[in-house]
Amino acid sequence: MRMLRWSAGVTLLDKVRNIHIRGSYKIAPIIDKVKERRLRWYGHVLRRPEDHMVRAALSIPTTARGAGRRPATWLTTVQKDLKEIGIDNTVAQNREQWKMQTRRADPR
Structure with missing residues (x-):
């Protein structure tokens, strides 16, 4: 965030929120990324x-x-993310559909 503020010419003393700076540069929050x-x-x-x-490691019991x-x-955490988006594991076999449904971070 510091680099974005620097490139925008905005300091913390200007009291501009991070969401406004990210919006002007069309950059998603790091959590979404x-x-x-x-x-x-x-x-x-x-x-x-x-x-x-790697696939076998998913079935190792905790x-x-x-x-x-x-x-x-x-x-x-992945299961929670999938539930939040509203998709299931079977979509992953179709790569293009999976990509379209999981790529939500860039607000372009």
Whole structure:
């Protein structure tokens, strides 16, 4: 964000919100970019053959954990992202459709 402010000629003393600066440069929030990349990788893994090492790693069960809130795993985070977008795993086999439904970060 500092680089965008510098290129826009805006300082923190000008009291311009980050969302306005990102909007003027048409740059998505970093959270959206991270979700997009995570789902892109997940689609890549799902298109692998069943016997591939990376695809087999998805089915490894997690170990039992102690009491308290369970830490989020990568797979649970991806499932939450998929639920938020409203798509399921079967779309990943069609690469073009997967790309169109998961690429939401760039506001162009």
